[in-house]
Amino acid sequence: MTNRVTYPFQQTELSLVERVEDLVQRLTIDEKVASMIQYQPAIPRLGIRAWKQGTEAAHGVAWLGEATVFPQSIGLSHTWDCRLLKQIGEVISDEARVYYEKNPELHGLTLWAPTVDMARDPRWGRTEEAYGEDPMLTGQLTTALVKGMQGDHPVYLKTVATLKHFLANNNEKDRERCSASIDPRNLFEYYLQAFKPAFVEGKAGSLMTAYNAINGSPAPLHPLLKEVVKGKWGLDGFIVSDAGDVLGLVHDHGYFATYAEAVAASIKSGIDSITDDTEQTKEAIHEAIRLGLLNEADMDHALKNAFRIRFRLGEFDDYHPYTTIPASKLLAPEHKQLAYQAAQKQIVLLKNDGILPLDKKVSETLAVIGPLANDNHIDWYSGTPAYKTTPLEGLKKTFKKNDVTYHHGHSLIRLKASETNRYIYLNQEDNYMLTASEDQPHKAEVFELMDWGWGNYTLKSTSTGKYVTVGEKGLTATANEAKGWFVKEQVTFETSDREDVWKMKAWDGQIIALAHNDSLTVPTTTVPKGMEEFQLEVVEDGITVAVEAAKHADTAVVILGNNPYINGKECIDRQDICLPPAQEKLLQAVSEVNSRTVLVLVSSYPYAIIWAQDHLPAIVHTSHAGPDLGDALGDVLSGDYNPAGRLSMTWYRSIHQLPDMMNYDIIKGKRTYQYFDGDVLYPFGHGLSYSKFSYDDIKLDKSYVHVESDERVTIKATIGNIGDVDGDEVIQLYVRKADESRVVRPLKTLKHFKRVHVKPGEKEQITFEVKVDDLAIWDVTRERYCVETGTYAIMIGPSSAEMPLIATLNVVGEVMPSRQFITRVHAYHYDDYENMYLTEGDGIGHYCVRTQGDKGWIAFKETDVPSENALLNITVFSHGFTGKLLLKAEDEHIGEANVSPLPNWQTITIPVNLKPGLYTLVIELQGDLSLSTIQLV
Numbered sequence: 001m002t003n004r005v006t007y008p009f010q011q012t013e014l015s016l017v018e019r020v021e022d023l024v025q026r027l028t029i030d031e032k033v034a035s036m037i038q039y040q041p042a043i044p045r046l047g048i049r050a051w052k053q054g055t056e057a058a059h060g061v062a063w064l065g066e067a068t069v070f071p072q073s074i075g076l077s078h079t080w081d082c083r084l085l086k087q088i089g090e091v092i093s094d095e096a097r098v099y100y101e102k103n104p105e106l107h108g109l110t111l112w113a114p115t116v117d118m119a120r121d122p123r124w125g126r127t128e129e130a131y132g133e134d135p136m137l138t139g140q141l142t143t144a145l146v147k148g149m150q151g152d153h154p155v156y157l158k159t160v161a162t163l164k165h166f167l168a169n170n171n172e173k174d175r176e177r178c179s180a181s182i183d184p185r186n187l188f189e190y191y192l193q194a195f196k197p198a199f200v201e202g203k204a205g206s207l208m209t210a211y212n213a214i215n216g217s218p219a220p221l222h223p224l225l226k227e228v229v230k231g232k233w234g235l236d237g238f239i240v241s242d243a244g245d246v247l248g249l250v251h252d253h254g255y256f257a258t259y260a261e262a263v264a265a266s267i268k269s270g271i272d273s274i275t276d277d278t279e280q281t282k283e284a285i286h287e288a289i290r291l292g293l294l295n296e297a298d299m300d301h302a303l304k305n306a307f308r309i310r311f312r313l314g315e316f317d318d319y320h321p322y323t324t325i326p327a328s329k330l331l332a333p334e335h336k337q338l339a340y341q342a343a344q345k346q347i348v349l350l351k352n353d354g355i356l357p358l359d360k361k362v363s364e365t366l367a368v369i370g371p372l373a374n375d376n377h378i379d380w381y382s383g384t385p386a387y388k389t390t391p392l393e394g395l396k397k398t399f400k401k402n403d404v405t406y407h408h409g410h411s412l413i414r415l416k417a418s419e420t421n422r423y424i425y426l427n428q429e430d431n432y433m434l435t436a437s438e439d440q441p442h443k444a445e446v447f448e449l450m451d452w453g454w455g456n457y458t459l460k461s462t463s464t465g466k467y468v469t470v471g472e473k474g475l476t477a478t479a480n481e482a483k484g485w486f487v488k489e490q491v492t493f494e495t496s497d498r499e500d501v502w503k504m505k506a507w508d509g510q511i512i513a514l515a516h517n518d519s520l521t522v523p524t525t526t527v528p529k530g531m532e533e534f535q536l537e538v539v540e541d542g543i544t545v546a547v548e549a550a551k552h553a554d555t556a557v558v559i560l561g562n563n564p565y566i567n568g569k570e571c572i573d574r575q576d577i578c579l580p581p582a583q584e585k586l587l588q589a590v591s592e593v594n595s596r597t598v599l600v601l602v603s604s605y606p607y608a609i610i611w612a613q614d615h616l617p618a619i620v621h622t623s624h625a626g627p628d629l630g631d632a633l634g635d636v637l638s639g640d641y642n643p644a645g646r647l648s649m650t651w652y653r654s655i656h657q658l659p660d661m662m663n664y665d666i667i668k669g670k671r672t673y674q675y676f677d678g679d680v681l682y683p684f685g686h687g688l689s690y691s692k693f694s695y696d697d698i699k700l701d702k703s704y705v706h707v708e709s710d711e712r713v714t715i716k717a718t719i720g721n722i723g724d725v726d727g728d729e730v731i732q733l734y735v736r737k738a739d740e741s742r743v744v745r746p747l748k749t750l751k752h753f754k755r756v757h758v759k760p761g762e763k764e765q766i767t768f769e770v771k772v773d774d775l776a777i778w779d780v781t782r783e784r785y786c787v788e789t790g791t792y793a794i795m796i797g798p799s800s801a802e803m804p805l806i807a808t809l810n811v812v813g814e815v816m817p818s819r820q821f822i823t824r825v826h827a828y829h830y831d832d833y834e835n836m837y838l839t840e841g842d843g844i845g846h847y848c849v850r851t852q853g854d855k856g857w858i859a860f861k862e863t864d865v866p867s868e869n870a871l872l873n874i875t876v877f878s879h880g881f882t883g884k885l886l887l888k889a890e891d892e893h894i895g896e897a898n899v900s901p902l903p904n905w906q907t908i909t910i911p912v913n914l915k916p917g918l919y920t921l922v923i924e925l926q927g928d929l930s931l932s933t934i935q936l937v
Helices: 016-026 027-035 071-075 082-102 135-150 186-199 222-233 257-267 278-290 296-312 333-345 389-396 542-551 581-595 610-615 630-640
Strands: 053-058 111-113 160-166 208-210 238-240 346-353 366-368 404-407 411-417 422-427 433-438 446-454 457-461 465-472 473-479 490-495 502-503 533-540 554-560 597-602 616-623 694-702 702-706 710-721 726-735 749-758 762-769 777-779 784-786 790-797 805-811 832-834 834-841 847-851 855-865 871-878 884-888 892-899 906-911 919-926 930-937
Touching: 016 296, 027 278, 027 296, 053 238, 071 082, 071 135, 071 333, 082 111, 082 135, 082 333, 135 160, 135 186, 135 749, 160 186, 160 222, 186 777, 208 222, 222 238, 238 296, 257 278, 257 296, 333 630, 346 790, 366 389, 366 542, 389 404, 389 554, 389 630, 404 542, 411 433, 411 542, 446 581, 457 473, 473 919, 533 542, 542 581, 554 581, 581 597, 581 610, 581 784, 597 630, 616 630, 694 790, 694 805, 710 726, 710 790, 710 805, 726 762, 749 762, 834 855, 847 855, 855 930, 871 884, 871 892, 871 919, 884 906, 892 906, 919 930
Parallel strands: 053 111, 111 160, 160 208, 208 238, 366 404, 366 554, 554 597, 597 616, 702 805
Antiparallel strands: 346 616, 411 422, 411 446, 411 533, 422 433, 433 473, 446 457, 457 465, 457 490, 465 473, 490 502, 502 533, 694 710, 710 762, 726 749, 726 790, 777 784, 790 805, 832 855, 834 847, 847 930, 855 919, 871 906, 871 930, 884 892, 884 919
């Protein structure tokens, strides 16, 4: 901005601290209140223009116009390529800067990306936004992205990355009001580890809180914001709430009675910018100040955090390193090339019995079949692509056009109103309204019926190529795609009490019926019986036609998957992880007539494709990879590009291998590759190549390390390409505690990875460095990290299930001590439990465990009982009824006590009556009880 220098905050020779201090102290109370909100208003008297906190940029700048679009984040995680992610971050920030220069007050430079939430359950509707199930992989990839987005200048920021959603945001159902129960080991070893690198190493400038609560404390209020993110990790920017998050403390969580309490507590807890209704929020902040719940100093602290970032983005300076980014950088050729490269790199070859790559030099005919064969879907947080290539277009381009045939596999139908016995046609004079007034079937509209599974369908007009959608007047065939926050192109069919007659319902469950003018509408009042009944006449059976095409082709390529707006997305978790039954039926029918059937799975998340794995010769997986999806697939199927993508999630065989969606305990719930010990379809890190690689000569520069000296071990291995083609290999290093541990340890944990390119006949020496601290776990007995003494296996290979190189490292570390209950110990520092969850005790930051159901228990190993006359004091609360505490040692009952339903916490004392020694103590809680602390006296 260019202003006559009037105020100290406009003087670049002053320090950043001085400039921020000067600006904030010049604001009036009203200006401060208004600036606490996402859309910060202009303050003309100070030369401050309006500012927007938050531009979506999950995999490219979104919602501002055409921009470079990269593969979905889950696809980018399959690249295992930090260098690529940094380059993508640079492109995103370039294009965000171009849009910012077009309209600085509307197009912000604080970008709401990346999503760092752990995808610990494949049913999660927002899996597409995440970087997989492993905190190390997620942390490294998102740190690289953050570095690219923010630039490398020591003072100025190119853009600001806002990591989201902190913390434990991995379910959509009831997300606004639910609480994730996370005990200390899960918190410090898993969930926090994903976020930490982007702040500590990447210096990310912003964080967004989640909708949910963690252990009963809503995310905007959680002590972790100040204690860990701003404290231990040193966030030097601001924390922003998610949309509706703060006011939701009242109407969703029911945590406060008033909005004034909600905004005051959030700001004091570390929220610096509120994303909520502007007028409502301003009114609430003013009320909080009037009631003494919030003071000006609280706001000043938050505003300094937010304005510090605005200064570092160069808003108040005429010149800085990022003022010279030209408009030509938007959709620049090199950006397109990088998006194309990313689309190639994220493709995963799941299975190949030798059928791939297909030889494009040989005259082969291809039948390209399936509901995703001629579509290229974008998702909710996608940018607007300047072009798109579908798989069909990519294959036609790669192979000879005349040798490629296509069928979508959908049935074609006509619809007839049962009550009037008239067919539905499109009334062009009334915006292609679906109207049931045609007597002749050949004049009726023919629709493509797309079955997405679980009762969800879309209808596509064959005459216009448009989807049927619900508008203000009724149903029209006018939508280019089935998409939106509300997918109004989605319909369901339900049986009626008449044979072969159906009732149709719109996207929101409302009945579809005939209006008085015979048009199809969603009526607001009860309709006469029969007006909501329709008949479906099949004009063409999709599977029959698809099978016929497959019969006459040398190879059938069946392209299946999901629409990112249907069955799984923000607000909607998946019901299952199998393919939609209609897609499974199509795939099996095609395979029956063509043994050379290749499955291409275009999806935002894992699928349990067991039949395909057992029966098909080849399977390829890609995310919705952006505009170059089709070309990238053509490259991989033809061998023009050798695939090297690796899965960032475990692909399970069945939904029955998963615990409840709200079970956030990956240890006891046996989630992810770290703890799951059953059979999987594809392991974490899996991915094949058209080449073959050898693993040899693992060497450690030392076999013993000591924790006290902060030692590191250098690990080297040799990777060779013993195949016939160039290829990338992703080398993965895992660690496992090889001997006994006091606690349940992971089966293996990823510690390092590298993606390298190796030519045929050549070898690459790979070097990794493991710090002793990398081996730490959380010690619940002392409430800190600890590296256990013992033997560790260092394992290197191409996936978590295949590690041909193993070496042993001996660590002189610590031995976790026995339990000393001389002082009060928080109950949530248990060693084991059953039917318990963590929640708030007597306020924010004070946590307890509570029974889930009629009874539960917590256990403490190696508890030191100092004397025969010891007493166990238990702080407990009964929620309305008399409960009971039972004390056991080594499975023997040693004492019990009733718990009366008092209005406050109470201390119950149980004689221990044991000889001095070490015991496993188990406290069983019967009834609806909460337990806060225990102490031996």
